[in-house]
Amino acid sequence: MNQSLKIAFPKNISVSIKREDLIHPFVSGNKFRKLKYNLLQAKDENAATLLTFGGAYSNHIAAVAFSGKEQGFKTIGVIRGEELASKIQENPTLKFAQECGMQFEFVSRENYRLKENQDFISNLKQKRGNFYLIPEGGTNDLAIQGCQEILTDEDAEFVYICCAVGTGGTISGLINSALPHQKVLGFPALKGDFLQDEIRTFVKNQNWELILDYHFGGYGKINSELVRFINDFYQTTQIPLDPIYTGKMVFGIIDLIQKDYFPENAKILLIHTGGLQGVAGMNTKLKNKKLPLIEIHD
Incomplete structure:
Protein backbone atom coordinates (compact mmCIF):
# COMPACT_ATOMS: atom_id res chain seq x y z
CA MET A 1 0.00 0.00 0.00
CA ASN A 2 1.35 3.42 -0.98
CA GLN A 3 0.46 6.23 1.38
CA SER A 4 0.92 9.83 0.29
CA LEU A 5 2.47 12.12 2.88
CA LYS A 6 0.20 15.09 3.46
CA ILE A 7 3.16 17.39 3.98
CA ALA A 8 3.72 20.55 1.95
CA PHE A 9 7.14 20.23 0.34
CA PRO A 10 8.79 22.97 -1.75
CA LYS A 11 8.99 22.89 -5.58
CA ASN A 12 5.78 20.84 -5.83
CA ILE A 13 7.67 17.73 -4.71
CA SER A 14 5.43 14.84 -3.70
CA VAL A 15 6.42 12.02 -1.35
CA SER A 16 4.67 8.69 -0.79
CA ILE A 17 5.63 5.77 1.42
CA LYS A 18 5.12 2.11 0.55
CA ARG A 19 3.91 0.44 3.74
CA GLU A 20 5.83 -2.82 3.52
CA ASP A 21 5.71 -2.83 7.33
CA LEU A 22 2.04 -3.86 7.07
CA ILE A 23 2.64 -7.07 5.07
CA HIS A 24 2.70 -9.32 8.14
CA PRO A 25 2.32 -8.62 11.87
CA PHE A 26 5.59 -10.35 12.83
CA VAL A 27 7.55 -10.79 9.58
CA SER A 28 7.17 -7.35 8.10
CA GLY A 29 8.78 -5.42 5.31
CA ASN A 30 11.94 -6.62 3.67
CA LYS A 31 12.27 -9.60 6.04
CA PHE A 32 9.10 -11.11 4.56
CA ARG A 33 10.47 -10.52 1.07
CA LYS A 34 13.91 -11.93 1.86
CA LEU A 35 12.60 -15.06 3.53
CA LYS A 36 9.91 -15.93 0.97
CA TYR A 37 12.05 -17.87 -1.50
CA ASN A 38 14.58 -19.02 1.10
CA LEU A 39 11.81 -20.83 2.98
CA LEU A 40 10.58 -22.42 -0.24
CA GLN A 41 14.14 -23.55 -1.01
CA ALA A 42 14.53 -24.99 2.50
CA LYS A 43 11.36 -27.02 1.98
CA ASP A 44 12.58 -28.20 -1.42
CA GLU A 45 15.77 -29.43 0.28
CA ASN A 46 13.69 -31.15 2.99
CA ALA A 47 15.53 -29.15 5.63
CA PHE A 131 20.60 -27.02 8.70
CA TYR A 132 19.57 -24.66 5.94
CA LEU A 133 21.80 -21.60 6.24
CA ILE A 134 20.32 -18.12 5.88
CA PRO A 135 23.00 -15.37 5.93
CA GLU A 136 23.05 -12.46 8.38
CA GLY A 137 20.32 -10.04 7.35
CA GLY A 138 18.96 -12.67 4.97
CA THR A 139 20.78 -11.34 1.90
CA ASN A 140 21.46 -13.87 -0.85
CA ASP A 141 20.24 -14.44 -4.41
CA LEU A 142 16.89 -15.81 -3.23
CA ALA A 143 16.39 -12.83 -0.92
CA ILE A 144 17.02 -10.44 -3.79
CA GLN A 145 14.51 -12.35 -5.91
CA GLY A 146 11.94 -11.65 -3.22
CA CYS A 147 12.89 -7.98 -2.92
CA GLN A 148 12.47 -7.56 -6.67
CA GLU A 149 8.74 -7.99 -6.01
CA ILE A 150 8.50 -4.87 -3.82
CA LEU A 151 7.92 -2.54 -6.78
CA THR A 152 4.69 -3.03 -8.74
CA ASP A 153 3.05 -1.48 -11.79
CA GLU A 154 1.45 1.23 -9.64
CA ASP A 155 4.91 2.53 -8.75
CA ALA A 156 5.78 3.51 -12.32
CA GLU A 157 4.83 7.15 -11.67
CA PHE A 158 7.72 7.63 -9.23
CA VAL A 159 11.12 8.85 -10.39
CA TYR A 160 13.01 8.31 -7.12
CA ILE A 161 12.80 5.07 -5.12
CA CYS A 162 14.38 5.35 -1.67
CA CYS A 163 15.20 2.74 0.95
CA ALA A 164 17.37 2.11 3.97
CA VAL A 165 20.39 -0.16 3.46
CA GLY A 166 21.73 -2.78 5.87
CA THR A 167 23.31 -5.73 4.09
CA GLY A 168 22.39 -4.53 0.58
CA GLY A 169 19.76 -7.11 -0.36
CA THR A 170 16.70 -4.88 -0.45
CA ILE A 171 18.28 -2.15 -2.52
CA SER A 172 19.68 -4.75 -4.91
CA GLY A 173 16.19 -6.09 -5.54
CA LEU A 174 14.87 -2.57 -6.09
CA ILE A 175 17.70 -1.73 -8.50
CA ASN A 176 16.98 -4.85 -10.54
CA SER A 177 13.25 -4.16 -10.80
CA ALA A 178 13.32 -0.35 -11.21
CA LEU A 179 12.19 1.06 -14.55
CA PRO A 180 14.62 2.91 -16.85
CA HIS A 181 13.36 6.35 -15.79
CA GLN A 182 13.72 5.58 -12.07
CA LYS A 183 16.69 6.14 -9.77
CA VAL A 184 17.17 4.16 -6.56
CA LEU A 185 18.64 5.99 -3.56
CA GLY A 186 19.98 3.96 -0.66
CA PHE A 187 20.60 5.24 2.86
CA PRO A 188 23.07 2.95 4.67
CA ALA A 189 22.55 2.43 8.39
CA LEU A 190 26.22 1.55 8.69
CA LYS A 191 29.11 3.98 8.58
CA GLY A 192 31.42 3.73 5.58
CA ASP A 193 31.24 3.06 1.85
CA PHE A 194 32.02 -0.66 1.81
CA LEU A 195 28.54 -1.69 0.60
CA GLN A 196 29.09 -0.42 -2.93
CA ASP A 197 31.04 -3.52 -3.98
CA GLU A 198 28.63 -5.87 -2.21
CA ILE A 199 25.66 -4.42 -4.07
CA ARG A 200 27.48 -4.61 -7.41
CA THR A 201 27.75 -8.37 -7.03
CA PHE A 202 23.94 -8.58 -7.27
CA VAL A 203 23.10 -5.88 -9.86
CA LYS A 204 24.09 -4.79 -13.36
CA ASN A 205 22.12 -1.55 -13.64
CA GLN A 206 23.70 1.83 -12.89
CA ASN A 207 20.46 3.51 -11.78
CA TRP A 208 21.39 3.89 -8.11
CA GLU A 209 23.35 5.87 -5.56
CA LEU A 210 24.19 5.48 -1.88
CA ILE A 211 23.67 8.54 0.32
CA LEU A 212 26.23 8.18 3.11
CA ASP A 213 25.43 11.14 5.33
CA TYR A 214 22.54 9.87 7.48
CA HIS A 215 23.87 6.95 9.54
CA PHE A 216 23.92 9.08 12.73
CA GLY A 217 27.31 7.70 13.72
CA GLY A 218 26.91 4.09 12.63
CA TYR A 219 24.75 1.02 13.00
CA GLY A 220 22.49 1.16 16.02
CA LYS A 221 23.56 4.73 16.83
CA ILE A 222 20.85 7.27 17.55
CA ASN A 223 20.55 10.70 19.17
CA SER A 224 17.87 13.02 20.52
CA GLU A 225 17.45 14.75 17.16
CA LEU A 226 16.48 11.51 15.44
CA VAL A 227 14.14 10.51 18.29
CA ARG A 228 12.37 13.87 18.06
CA PHE A 229 12.09 13.50 14.28
CA ILE A 230 10.55 10.01 14.54
CA ASN A 231 8.09 11.19 17.19
CA ASP A 232 7.14 14.33 15.23
CA PHE A 233 6.74 12.32 12.02
CA TYR A 234 4.41 9.90 13.79
CA GLN A 235 2.34 12.73 15.24
CA THR A 236 2.02 14.29 11.79
CA THR A 237 1.41 11.19 9.67
CA GLN A 238 0.48 8.37 12.07
CA ILE A 239 3.23 6.32 10.37
CA PRO A 240 5.66 4.67 12.82
CA LEU A 241 9.34 4.55 11.86
CA ASP A 242 12.09 2.40 13.31
CA PRO A 243 15.25 4.15 14.58
CA ILE A 244 17.83 1.85 12.94
CA TYR A 245 16.78 1.92 9.30
CA THR A 246 13.65 3.64 8.02
CA GLY A 247 13.75 6.53 10.49
CA LYS A 248 17.20 7.55 9.27
CA MET A 249 16.19 7.18 5.62
CA VAL A 250 13.09 9.38 6.00
CA PHE A 251 15.10 11.95 7.95
CA GLY A 252 17.62 11.99 5.10
CA ILE A 253 15.00 12.41 2.37
CA ILE A 254 13.34 15.36 4.07
CA ASP A 255 16.73 16.94 4.73
CA LEU A 256 17.72 16.48 1.07
CA ILE A 257 14.45 18.08 -0.06
CA GLN A 258 15.21 21.08 2.11
CA LYS A 259 18.76 21.22 0.69
CA ASP A 260 17.41 21.35 -2.88
CA TYR A 261 18.72 17.91 -3.91
CA PHE A 262 15.60 17.00 -5.89
CA PRO A 263 14.29 18.80 -9.02
CA GLU A 264 10.93 20.52 -9.27
CA ASN A 265 7.87 18.22 -9.43
CA ALA A 266 9.90 15.22 -8.29
CA LYS A 267 7.83 12.18 -7.33
CA ILE A 268 9.52 10.23 -4.54
CA LEU A 269 8.60 6.80 -3.16
CA LEU A 270 9.98 5.74 0.22
CA ILE A 271 10.09 2.02 1.05
CA HIS A 272 9.11 1.29 4.66
CA THR A 273 11.08 -1.87 5.39
CA GLY A 274 9.51 -2.58 8.79
CA GLY A 275 11.82 -3.17 11.75
CA LEU A 276 9.38 -1.84 14.32
CA GLN A 277 9.99 -4.75 16.68
CA GLY A 278 13.34 -3.14 17.45
CA VAL A 279 11.78 -0.02 18.97
CA ALA A 280 11.27 -1.65 22.39
CA GLY A 281 14.94 -2.60 22.62
CA MET A 282 16.09 0.83 21.50
CA ASN A 283 13.84 2.48 24.08
CA THR A 284 15.52 0.39 26.78
CA LYS A 285 18.91 1.75 25.66
CA LEU A 286 17.57 5.31 25.46
CA LYS A 287 16.07 5.05 28.94
CA ASN A 288 19.39 3.86 30.38
CA LYS A 289 21.09 6.86 28.78
CA LYS A 290 18.35 9.19 30.08
CA LEU A 291 17.44 10.24 26.52
CA PRO A 292 13.94 10.86 25.11
CA LEU A 293 11.99 7.72 24.17
CA ILE A 294 10.44 6.83 20.82
CA GLU A 295 6.72 7.33 21.28
CA ILE A 296 5.00 5.38 18.51
CA HIS A 297 2.27 2.78 18.50
CA ASP A 298 2.43 0.33 15.63
Missing part, protein backbone atom coordinates in the same frame (compact mmCIF):
# COMPACT_ATOMS: atom_id res chain seq x y z
CA ALA A 48 14.16 -29.44 9.16
CA THR A 49 16.19 -26.60 10.68
CA LEU A 50 17.01 -23.01 9.75
CA LEU A 51 20.19 -21.40 11.09
CA THR A 52 21.02 -17.73 10.81
CA PHE A 53 22.98 -14.92 12.44
CA GLY A 54 22.16 -11.64 14.18
CA GLY A 55 22.79 -9.15 16.95
CA ALA A 56 20.96 -8.31 20.13
CA TYR A 57 17.93 -6.59 18.57
CA SER A 58 18.04 -8.13 15.09
CA ASN A 59 14.84 -7.81 13.04
CA HIS A 60 16.11 -10.76 11.02
CA ILE A 61 16.45 -13.02 14.08
CA ALA A 62 12.89 -12.22 15.14
CA ALA A 63 11.55 -12.81 11.62
CA VAL A 64 13.33 -16.15 11.15
CA ALA A 65 12.17 -17.34 14.57
CA PHE A 66 8.52 -16.58 13.85
CA SER A 67 8.66 -17.87 10.26
CA GLY A 68 10.18 -21.12 11.47
CA LYS A 69 7.46 -21.56 14.05
CA GLU A 70 4.75 -20.71 11.51
CA GLN A 71 6.08 -23.04 8.81
CA GLY A 72 7.28 -25.99 10.87
CA PHE A 73 11.06 -25.46 10.96
CA LYS A 74 13.31 -25.67 13.97
CA THR A 75 15.41 -22.49 14.21
CA ILE A 76 18.86 -21.67 15.53
CA GLY A 77 20.16 -18.14 15.99
CA VAL A 78 23.90 -17.53 16.21
CA ILE A 79 23.98 -14.36 18.33
CA ARG A 80 26.79 -11.80 18.46
CA GLY A 81 27.91 -11.31 22.07
CA GLU A 82 28.41 -14.08 24.65
CA GLU A 83 27.24 -11.76 27.43
CA LEU A 84 23.69 -11.84 26.02
CA ALA A 85 23.23 -15.47 27.10
CA SER A 86 22.25 -14.31 30.60
CA LYS A 87 20.08 -11.43 29.39
CA ILE A 88 17.45 -13.09 27.21
CA GLN A 89 14.54 -12.12 29.43
CA GLU A 90 15.70 -8.49 29.45
CA ASN A 91 15.92 -8.36 25.66
CA PRO A 92 12.55 -8.06 23.84
CA THR A 93 13.90 -9.45 20.55
CA LEU A 94 15.67 -12.49 21.98
CA LYS A 95 12.78 -13.18 24.38
CA PHE A 96 10.34 -13.15 21.43
CA ALA A 97 12.59 -15.41 19.35
CA GLN A 98 12.97 -17.88 22.23
CA GLU A 99 9.20 -17.93 22.73
CA CYS A 100 8.92 -18.85 19.04
CA GLY A 101 11.14 -21.86 19.73
CA MET A 102 14.48 -20.53 18.50
CA GLN A 103 17.58 -22.04 20.08
CA PHE A 104 20.61 -19.78 20.53
CA GLU A 105 24.33 -20.15 19.97
CA PHE A 106 26.00 -17.17 21.64
CA VAL A 107 29.48 -16.41 20.29
CA SER A 108 32.11 -13.77 20.91
CA ARG A 109 32.30 -10.78 18.61
CA GLU A 110 35.61 -12.13 17.33
CA ASN A 111 34.12 -15.50 16.40
CA TYR A 112 31.01 -13.86 14.97
CA ARG A 113 33.20 -12.32 12.26
CA LEU A 114 33.82 -15.89 11.05
CA LYS A 115 30.16 -16.34 10.08
CA GLU A 116 31.07 -16.83 6.41
CA ASN A 117 34.07 -19.09 7.15
CA GLN A 118 33.50 -22.68 6.01
CA ASP A 119 35.35 -24.19 8.98
CA PHE A 120 33.16 -22.17 11.34
CA ILE A 121 30.03 -23.38 9.52
CA SER A 122 31.27 -26.99 9.57
CA ASN A 123 31.82 -26.76 13.33
CA LEU A 124 28.27 -25.52 13.77
CA LYS A 125 26.97 -28.49 11.79
CA GLN A 126 28.99 -30.91 13.90
CA LYS A 127 27.53 -29.34 17.02
CA ARG A 128 23.98 -28.65 15.87
CA GLY A 129 23.34 -31.12 13.06
CA ASN A 130 22.41 -30.29 9.48
